[in-house]
Amino acid sequence: MRIQIEHVSRRFGEFVALDRVSLNIESGEFLALLGPSGSGKTTLLRVIAGLERIDEGAVRFEGEDITGQSPRERNVGLVFQHYALFRHMTVFDNVAFGLRVRPRSKRLSRAEIRQRVSELLELVQIGWLAGRYPSQLSGGQRQRVALARALAVGPRTLLLDEPFGALDAKVRKELRLWLRKLHDEMGLTSIFVTHDQDEAIELADRIAVMNHGRIEQIGTPKQIYDDPANPFVYEFVGTANRFDAVAQGGQILAGSDLIGRAPRQLTDGPVTAFSRPHDISLLPAQERYGVPATIQSVTSIGGILRLKLESPASRQLIEVELSKGTWVDPDPEPGTPVRLRLGRFSVFRLPDHYPENPIYYGRQIVHVQHGVQQSDGPSKETEDNIREGPRRECGR
Amino acid sequence: MAAITEASRDPTVHLTEGAVARWALISVSVAFLVLFLVLPLAIVLVEAFRQGVTGWIEAIIAPDTRAAVFLTLLVAAVAVPLNVIFGVAAAWCVAKCRFPGKNVLVTLIDLPFSVSPVVSGLIFVLLFGAHGWFGPWLKAHGIHIIFTAAGIIIATIFVTFPFIARELIPLMQEQGTDEEEAAIVLGASGWQTFFRVTLPNIKWGLLYGVLLCNARAMGEFGAVSVVSGHIRGKTTTLPLQVEILYNEYDFTGAFAVASLLALLALLTLALKVTLEWRGRAERLAARR
Numbered sequence: 001m002r003i004q005i006e007h008v009s010r011r012f013g014e015f016v017a018l019d020r021v022s023l024n025i026e027s028g029e030f031l032a033l034l035g036p037s038g039s040g041k042t043t044l045l046r047v048i049a050g051l052e053r054i055d056e057g058a059v060r061f062e063g064e065d066i067t068g069q070s071p072r073e074r075n076v077g078l079v080f081q082h083y084a085l086f087r088h089m090t091v092f093d094n095v096a097f098g099l100r101v102r103p104r105s106k107r108l109s110r111a112e113i114r115q116r117v118s119e120l121l122e123l124v125q126i127g128w129l130a131g132r133y134p135s136q137l138s139g140g141q142r143q144r145v146a147l148a149r150a151l152a153v154g155p156r157t158l159l160l161d162e163p164f165g166a167l168d169a170k171v172r173k174e175l176r177l178w179l180r181k182l183h184d185e186m187g188l189t190s191i192f193v194t195h196d197q198d199e200a201i202e203l204a205d206r207i208a209v210m211n212h213g214r215i216e217q218i219g220t221p222k223q224i225y226d227d228p229a230n231p232f233v234y235e236f237v238g239t240a241n242r243f244d245a246v247a248q249g250g251q252i253l254a255g256s257d258l259i260g261r262a263p264r265q266l267t268d269g270p271v272t273a274f275s276r277p278h279d280i281s282l283l284p285a286q287e288r289y290g291v292p293a294t295i296q297s298v299t300s301i302g303g304i305l306r307l308k309l310e311s312p313a314s315r316q317l318i319e320v321e322l323s324k325g326t327w328v329d330p331d332p333e334p335g336t337p338v339r340l341r342l343g344r345f346s347v348f349r350l351p352d353h354y355p356e357n358p359i360y361y362g363r364q365i366v367h368v369q370h371g372v373q374q375s376d377g378p379s380k381e382t383e384d385n386i387r388e389g390p391r392r393e394c395g396r
Numbered sequence: 397m398a399a400i401t402e403a404s405r406d407p408t409v410h411l412t413e414g415a416v417a418r419w420a421l422i423s424v425s426v427a428f429l430v431l432f433l434v435l436p437l438a439i440v441l442v443e444a445f446r447q448g449v450t451g452w453i454e455a456i457i458a459p460d461t462r463a464a465v466f467l468t469l470l471v472a473a474v475a476v477p478l479n480v481i482f483g484v485a486a487a488w489c490v491a492k493c494r495f496p497g498k499n500v501l502v503t504l505i506d507l508p509f510s511v512s513p514v515v516s517g518l519i520f521v522l523l524f525g526a527h528g529w530f531g532p533w534l535k536a537h538g539i540h541i542i543f544t545a546a547g548i549i550i551a552t553i554f555v556t557f558p559f560i561a562r563e564l565i566p567l568m569q570e571q572g573t574d575e576e577e578a579a580i581v582l583g584a585s586g587w588q589t590f591f592r593v594t595l596p597n598i599k600w601g602l603l604y605g606v607l608l609c610n611a612r613a614m615g616e617f618g619a620v621s622v623v624s625g626h627i628r629g630k631t632t633t634l635p636l637q638v639e640i641l642y643n644e645y646d647f648t649g650a651f652a653v654a655s656l657l658a659l660l661a662l663l664t665l666a667l668k669v670t671l672e673w674r675g676r677a678e679r680l681a682a683r684r
Contacts, residue, residue: 051577071581078581084574088596098582101592153582 001062001156001189002027003048008057010043010213017043019213020057025157025191030183032200033193035210036236041193042081044210045159048191050074061156077150081161083142085134091145092130095120098153120148123182140171147179151186158183160192164199176203197237201225209233231348234274241280241320243273243291243313245347252347254313258289259342266347275345277306277321282332283339290339293318295332300324305331311340440658443651455652463629464637464653467545471620471633472613475552479609483560484602488594490561491568492576505561508554517551517622524550543625548633551619556609563605567598600675607671611664615657 003025010018017040025031033041046052048059050071058067066074086094095117099108108116121127124144134142143163150158163179164172180203183190194200200207201221208218209232217229228234245254247266252259252273259273283290293311300306307320318340332338445452455461489495490502508516522528524541534541541547575597579589595602617635624631632640634657641650 049581051581071577072583072585074581075583076581078578080574080578082574084578086575086578086593097579097584097592101579101582101584101588149578149582 002060003157003189003191004058004060004063005044005048006058006060008044008047008059009055010040010047010052011055016213018047018054021213021215022057023208023215023218025189027189028187029189030180030203030205031191032204032207033191033210034195034197034200034207034237036195039210040213041195041210042161043213045078045161045191045193048157049076049078049159051078075153075156077153077155077158079143079146079150079158079160079163081163081165083134083146083166085142085145085149087134089133090130091121091126091132091134091137092117094134094145095148095152097149116152117148120152123151124148138171139167140175143167143175147182156189158188158190160190162193162195164194164196172199179203201237207237209236211236228274228346231272231274231350234346234348239277239319240274241277241314241318242316243275243311243342243345244315245271245273245313247271247347254291254311257291257313257339259291260345263347269349271347272350273342273345273347275342277319279342279344280318280320281341281343282307282320282322283341285337285339287339290341293338293340295334295336295338297334298332300331307332309338309340437658440651440654443647444655446651447648451648452652452655455646455649456656458649460629460632460640461637461649461653464632464634465656467548467631468614468633470545471549471552472610474549475556475613476606476610478553479557479560480602480606482557483564483605483609484598486561487564487568487598490565491571492573502565505558505565507558508556509558513555513616513618514622516555517619520547520551520554520619520623542623543627543631545631547623548620548631551623552613552616555616555619556612559609559612560602560605563601563608564598567601568594571597600671600678604668604671604675607664607667611660614660 003023005021005023005025007020007022008018009016009020019040021040021044023044033044035041043052047054050066050069050073054067058065060066061074086097089097096113099113099116102108118127118130121130124147126141126144126148129137129141129145134145137145143166160179164175167175176199182188192203201224204221206218206220207224209216209224211232217224217233219227224233224237228237231240234240243254243259245252245259247253247262247268247270249268250262250264252262252271254273285292291311291313293309293313296308296310296317298305298307303324305322305324307322309318309320311318320340444455456465486501486505490498490505521542523530524534524547525531526535526542528542541550575593576589579593580586584592614633615635616633617639620633621636621639624633624636626632626636626640628640634653638650638653638657641647641653
């Protein structure tokens with residue numbers, strides 16, 4: 001089912017939870033709403049379910065305006081963050097609930113309900129738990145019950161609020177793959193909320209990155225990671241290094257050292273360059289270009305060298321990931337002066353008071369200018385690199 | 397110094413008092429309980445049966461006493477269901493809705509607890525009595541509230557209304573609104589949600605509240621005494637009947653009626669313990 005969100009706003013007193021959000025979800029799509037706490041992603045999900053009223057805008061299912069419809073009428077499947085199973089009912093009764101509360105004219109017979117619930121329990125692989133109570137189940141089992149209960153009513157769309165949030169890491173990975181398979185097999189249109197970028201990247205067809213009640217960028221996981229639309233997305237998805245620089249006569253300079261060519265439309269003035277750890281390579285200190293830096297620490301994990309470096313061009317430590325072999329033996333040592341070549345980077349013009357922590361930055365005031373991408377960089381980022389990108393915990 | 401090291405070697409030692417202190421504490425508690433709880437209860441029973449079982453039965457089936465039993469049951473039968481409705485509604489909106497003035501409402505619910513029962517009774521005399529605010533109007537329409545069963549019921553409702561709401565508010569707040577929202581998204585109507593999801597989740601708390609509310613409704617003296625007018629056989633409830641009989645030096649009668657109230661108390665206590673136990677077991681099971 002196609003879902004359209006049109007200029008939807010929701011305020012709680014002074015707090016703007018959703019700020020004129022527009023979003024189209026295509027039929028059969030698996031969409032992730034990704035963002036830090038308080039970014040409005042759960043509110044948006046609840047708006048689609050009808051549990052949250054909106055101050056302005058419209059929600060359409062298949063083109064039909066359903067803004068005024070109650071959650072009862074919308075026929076959506078919703079899996080709550082903590083599952084919200086009916087604690088006084090067995091697994092079977094939980095799943096059957098949506099079928100039993102239908103008006104008599106639309107209700108299936110007892111036998112049909114029994115049949116349908118059994119099928120669903122088999123589908124989510126917990127048929128043997130039908131007689132148990134929620135308190136007797138593990139987290140993963142509860143999630144499957146919540147899913148079966150949501151699917152029982154034949155929903156037009158499946159909405160999931162942090163579906164893996166309450167599970168431990170191993171179960172989480174397993175369920176992720178299983179859920180994706182279920183989505184594909186049943187031909188569902190699904191939307192899920194998460195603050196975990198790995199989860200979004202691995203599961204979703206498209207990701208909508210949210211911040212301060214707005215959608216910062218929407219695109220495939222690859223687009224989001226490789227071509228972030230603005231500094232927030234750059235820093236929220238994956239790790240980003242920031243360099244203070246200036247644009248001057250078609251060049252980007254850190255102090256007097258050349259970083260690279262400036263994009264044509266960029267006017268001269270101070271800018272900030274962003275680059276991912278695996279897009280940076282090391283050059284000898286005597287080289288005449290590149291950002292000067294000093295190695296602080298070196299960690300070697302598997303085939304990857306993780307370096308932290310200090311540079312006058314950056315206010316934070318710079319993180320660099322090198323595949324072994326790109327640096328001549330022996331391994332670089334702490335204290336060694338080097339130069340950094342940014343194989344691939346983006347340039348943004350930030351306002352003066354742009355904070356160090358991207359989670360708290362006010363979006364409205366940022367002037368974003370799209371950056372350079374040099375083609376000759378050693379950008380060999382693979383799926384693996386993306387998945388292993390360090391996770392960032394978000395502030396609460 | 398040596399004692400301290402000695403004690404710290406065995407981790408259980410410094411957690412319990414010495415034998416003397418322990419026995420002293422236990423004796424004080426037991427003496428207190430005997431003096432203030434067991435002894436009065438025993439005296440009530442002994443006095444009630446001073447003239448034998450027949451005497452007790454005769455005292456109970458005396459017409460005025462039977463009328464008092466009937467009125468007490470009637471008052472409870474009206475006040476408790478009304479307070480169930482009020483209590484559930486109040487707890488629902490306090491626990492599950494957001495609205496301004498919520499704290500004021502919570503404070504108001506507690507009001508009958510903090511007001512002396514006599515004052516509670518007087519409020520209604522001032523409102524509905526012959527010289528009260530609504531007195532002339534009521535009189536003109538031939539409605540009598542003060543010195544009738546209606547007045548007793550109103551006063552009882554006022555005095556007992558916090559019990560159920562107080563019991564349910566924390567319970568419902570703890571449970572949140574997720575399950576209700578889940579039910580509505582699954583297509584349940586408001587009533588279906590209430591009867592199939594909310595009510596089963598609060599049933600033990602509700603029964604507990606009903607029990608306390610009932611005990612108080614049957615045992616209330618102060619507020620009822622003010623509005624009742626003590627018309628024998630008409631507007632006396634059990635506690636008032638005890639007072640009347642006692643003042644008339646009919647000690648056997650007074651204690652016989654009192655023994656009924658004591659019985660009610662014991663029954664309430666037993667049920668209370670059972671309900672608490674069931675409720676706790678279920679809450680633990682739900683959390684596990």
